[in-house]
Amino acid sequence: MSVDPINLLAFLxxxxxxxxxxxxxxxLAGRLSLSPRAQAAFDAIxxxxxxxxxxxxxxxxxxxxxxAAAVTVLAATRLPxxxxxxxxxxxxxxxxxxx
Amino acid sequence: xxxxxxxxxxxxxxxxxxxxxxxxxxxxxxALAAGKGLSALEVFLMSxxxxxxxxxxxxxxxxxxxxxxxxxxxxxxxxxxxxxLMGASLAPKLDGFSRGQKxxxxxxxxxxxxxxxxxxxxxxxxxxAYWFAMVIPFVSAWLATSTLGASIGAVLGDPKxxxxxxxxxxxxxxxxxxxxxxxxxxxxVAAAGIASxxxxxxxxxxxxxxxxxxxxxxxxxxxxxxxxxxxxEEAKA
Numbered sequence: 001m002s003v004d005p006i007n008l009l010a011f012l013x014x015x016x017x018x019x020x021x022x023x024x025x026x027x028l029a030g031r032l033s034l035s036p037r038a039q040a041a042f043d044a045i046x047x048x049x050x051x052x053x054x055x056x057x058x059x060x061x062x063x064x065x066x067x068a069a070a071v072t073v074l075a076a077t078r079l080p081x082x083x084x085x086x087x088x089x090x091x092x093x094x095x096x097x098x099x
Numbered sequence: 100x101x102x103x104x105x106x107x108x109x110x111x112x113x114x115x116x117x118x119x120x121x122x123x124x125x126x127x128x129x130a131l132a133a134g135k136g137l138s139a140l141e142v143f144l145m146s147x148x149x150x151x152x153x154x155x156x157x158x159x160x161x162x163x164x165x166x167x168x169x170x171x172x173x174x175x176x177x178x179x180x181x182x183x184l185m186g187a188s189l190a191p192k193l194d195g196f197s198r199g200q201k202x203x204x205x206x207x208x209x210x211x212x213x214x215x216x217x218x219x220x221x222x223x224x225x226x227x228a229y230w231f232a233m234v235i236p237f238v239s240a241w242l243a244t245s246t247l248g249a250s251i252g253a254v255l256g257d258p259k260x261x262x263x264x265x266x267x268x269x270x271x272x273x274x275x276x277x278x279x280x281x282x283x284x285x286x287x288v289a290a291a292g293i294a295s296x297x298x299x300x301x302x303x304x305x306x307x308x309x310x311x312x313x314x315x316x317x318x319x320x321x322x323x324x325x326x327x328x329x330x331x332e333e334a335k336a
Contacts (some may be wrong), residue, residue: 017179
């Protein structure tokens with residue numbers, strides 16, 4: 001079992017970035033007032049980043065992946081988290097077999 | 100009057116459903132990380148040092164060898180930026196904490212324990228006993244399940260064979276659904292998805308993350324501007 005030094009550096013960088021966001025709020029407490037637009041942009045950060053990370057896999061890999069992503073979106077509107085993951089994985093295996 | 104003992108008991112009973120819900124996610128995370136070549140010890144270290152599910156999943160999706168450190172830190176910072184607002188809201192409720200307890204306690208603030216603490220603070224004074232009784236088992240469970248997942252994943256081998264490489268995409272689609280707030284989210288997702296896919300094709304990784312995220316934020320800004328509806332702040336008791 002080994003630890004790659006560059007991986008460790010990445011963990012450290014991620015840890016510092018995360019801790020900064022966790023204690024950053026202490027300094028801001030009571031002094032923070034965002035405009036509605038800025039608030040909307042702030043609220044949009046998690047979905048924007050999540051979509052930006054997966055877009056190549058969903059849209060720029062192949063038709064099987066894009067079709068499976070569409071099925072997953074449908075599942076996400078009505079099923080709990082792990083069920084959505086299961087549907088997506090089964091769909092991609094199926095589409096890869098036929099496409 | 101709530102004693103320390105009551106607070107500990109309350110913290111434990113409040114957190115366990117979140118632990119149960121997070122267990123399969125931890126296993127999945129570990130297995131996918133192993134698929135990218137991380138050892139179980141590395142998975143343990145990442146979970147202990149970062150402890151942020153969404154950011155850790157995004158990091159594994161972006162992971163290559165050698166690790167693209169700048170892209171990983173940038174993606175982590177963006178995904179966790181919401182913590183600043185969560186912390187700002189929680190900070191005034193931590194007056195029962197010493198300075199050291201605040202800085203130690205917030206190291207492991209996550210969506211779940213933050214939400215439970217906010218809920219608790221509506222009716223009780225938030226105590227360090229309650230906070231740490233929630234946080235310690237929750238963190239321990241994440242460490243145990245993600246490390247176990249990595250050990251199992253290493254045995255399973257190539258994740259693509261079982262379609263497990265697509266589990267990320269499916270998981271992230273499901274997470275986006277959890278953040279859904281209507282029209283503004285729709286434009287955010289559309290802009291982020293198109294910009295990211297195009298950038299990936301034209302410039303290659305890891306630029307697609309920054310380009311997609313920034314276009315998504317701009318779309319949210321523009322879409323919200325057309326909305327006259329005032330922002331609803333979280334109800335405070």
